[in-house]
Amino acid sequence: MIDQLYRKAVLTVSGQKPIETLVRSRGWGVAQRFVAGEDAQSALRAVKELEKDGILGNLDLLGEFVTSPDTANEFAGRVLSLLDDAHAARLKPYVSVKLSSVGQGMTVEGEDLGLANARRIVARAKGYGGFVCLDMEDHPRVDQTLAQFRTLVGEFGNAHVGTVLQSYLYRTEGDWASLQDLEPNLRIVKGAYLEPETVAMPDKADVDAAYRRLVYAQMKAGSYVNVATHDEGLIADVEHFALAHGISRDAFEFQMLYGVRRDLQKDLAARGYRVRAYIPYGRDWYPYFSRRIAERPANVMFVLRGMFKG
Ligand code: FDA
Structure with missing residues (x-):
C-alpha cells in the first residue's frame, strides 16, 4: 500500500x-x-561494454505517445535503422518496442498502424536472427497489445516476437492462460504504471505472489520466460524452483534495467545464468526516467542531489 502511495505521488x-x-x-x-x-551508437557501445561481463542487451529507443501517423512512421523507421546498425555491429538485435510509439490506436488504410509498423520491425529483426519484445503499457492498451502479439506470432512464429505480462493486474493470470496455445515467449514484470485499484493490486505482497505464480506456470508449461525483476528474494526463489523442477537454464533468463543492480546482474551471469540488461536510449527519456524514480524512494534523493549539486 505504501509502495503504491509513493509511486502515485512521484508519478x-x-x-x-x-x-x-x-x-x-x-x-x-x-x-x-x-x-x-x-543515440543508437551510444546504446550499441553500452551493449558491447556489458558483453565484457557476459551480459546481453535489449535495446529500447525511448519515445512514447506519438500524436500523428507521420511521427509514428518516423519512429518505426528509427527502430528499423537501429536493427540495421546492430546487425552491422555484428550483434544479434534484440529490441523492445512500445506499440503506442509506432502508432497503435491509429487506423491507416483500414489497419492499425501500430500493428503495421510492428510487422515491419519484426520482419526486419527476423531477417537478422533477432528478437522483438512488445513492451506492455498502461491497462487500456493490454487487450490490443495481446491481440496484436497473437497476430504477429501467427505471421512470424514465436521465436522472433514476445510480449510482457504485468503481475499487478488482476486480469493477468487469465491472460497468461489465454495465450498458452501460442507457447509464447513472455517477459514477466510487476508493472510500472499508475493504475487504479479496480484493475491493479494495491498490496506489494499480492503482486509478488502473482509474479511467482506466473513465472512458475510459464516454466512448467515449458515456454521461454524472461524473469524481469531486481527483487533478490524472487530471483532466489526462481533459481530454487528451476533446480527443483529440472528446468534447464536455456529455458529462461533474468532481465534487469540498465543502471539498476549491476552487481546482481554480474553475479548471476558469473554463475552461469543468461542475463539481459534493458538498455534505453534516446532524447525522449523523461517518462521512462520518471517511472524508474517512482520505483524506489532512495532514487528521489539521488535525483535531487544530482540536479542541485555544485
Ligand atoms: P521491486 O520494485 O519490488 O524492487 C525490488 C528491489 O529492486 C528494490 O528493493 C530495489 O533495491 C531494486 N530496484 C527496483 N527498481 C529500482 C530502480 N528503479 N532503481 C534502483 N533500484 C531498483 N513494466 C511495465 O509495466 N511494462 C514493461 O514492459 C516493463 N518492462 C520491463 C523490462 C525489464 C527488463 C525490467 C527489469 C522491468 C520492466 N518493467 C516493465 C518494470 C517493472 O514493471 C517494475 O516496475 C520494475 O522492474 C521494478 O520492480 P522489481 O521487479 O524490480 O521489484
Missing part, C-alpha cells in the same frame, strides 16, 4: 509541466544512470 508530481521542464533542463546528468545515451 503525479512528475506529470506536472513545471517539474518536467525543470528535470528535463537539469536532470540529464542524473538520467544517464538509467539511459545509455541519446
Whole structure:
C-alpha cells in the first residue's frame, strides 16, 4: 500500500509541466544512470561494454505517445535503422518496442498502424536472427497489445516476437492462460504504471505472489520466460524452483534495467545464468526516467542531489 502511495505521488508530481521542464533542463546528468545515451551508437557501445561481463542487451529507443501517423512512421523507421546498425555491429538485435510509439490506436488504410509498423520491425529483426519484445503499457492498451502479439506470432512464429505480462493486474493470470496455445515467449514484470485499484493490486505482497505464480506456470508449461525483476528474494526463489523442477537454464533468463543492480546482474551471469540488461536510449527519456524514480524512494534523493549539486 505504501509502495503504491509513493509511486502515485512521484508519478503525479512528475506529470506536472513545471517539474518536467525543470528535470528535463537539469536532470540529464542524473538520467544517464538509467539511459545509455541519446543515440543508437551510444546504446550499441553500452551493449558491447556489458558483453565484457557476459551480459546481453535489449535495446529500447525511448519515445512514447506519438500524436500523428507521420511521427509514428518516423519512429518505426528509427527502430528499423537501429536493427540495421546492430546487425552491422555484428550483434544479434534484440529490441523492445512500445506499440503506442509506432502508432497503435491509429487506423491507416483500414489497419492499425501500430500493428503495421510492428510487422515491419519484426520482419526486419527476423531477417537478422533477432528478437522483438512488445513492451506492455498502461491497462487500456493490454487487450490490443495481446491481440496484436497473437497476430504477429501467427505471421512470424514465436521465436522472433514476445510480449510482457504485468503481475499487478488482476486480469493477468487469465491472460497468461489465454495465450498458452501460442507457447509464447513472455517477459514477466510487476508493472510500472499508475493504475487504479479496480484493475491493479494495491498490496506489494499480492503482486509478488502473482509474479511467482506466473513465472512458475510459464516454466512448467515449458515456454521461454524472461524473469524481469531486481527483487533478490524472487530471483532466489526462481533459481530454487528451476533446480527443483529440472528446468534447464536455456529455458529462461533474468532481465534487469540498465543502471539498476549491476552487481546482481554480474553475479548471476558469473554463475552461469543468461542475463539481459534493458538498455534505453534516446532524447525522449523523461517518462521512462520518471517511472524508474517512482520505483524506489532512495532514487528521489539521488535525483535531487544530482540536479542541485555544485
Ligand atoms: P521491486 O520494485 O519490488 O524492487 C525490488 C528491489 O529492486 C528494490 O528493493 C530495489 O533495491 C531494486 N530496484 C527496483 N527498481 C529500482 C530502480 N528503479 N532503481 C534502483 N533500484 C531498483 N513494466 C511495465 O509495466 N511494462 C514493461 O514492459 C516493463 N518492462 C520491463 C523490462 C525489464 C527488463 C525490467 C527489469 C522491468 C520492466 N518493467 C516493465 C518494470 C517493472 O514493471 C517494475 O516496475 C520494475 O522492474 C521494478 O520492480 P522489481 O521487479 O524490480 O521489484
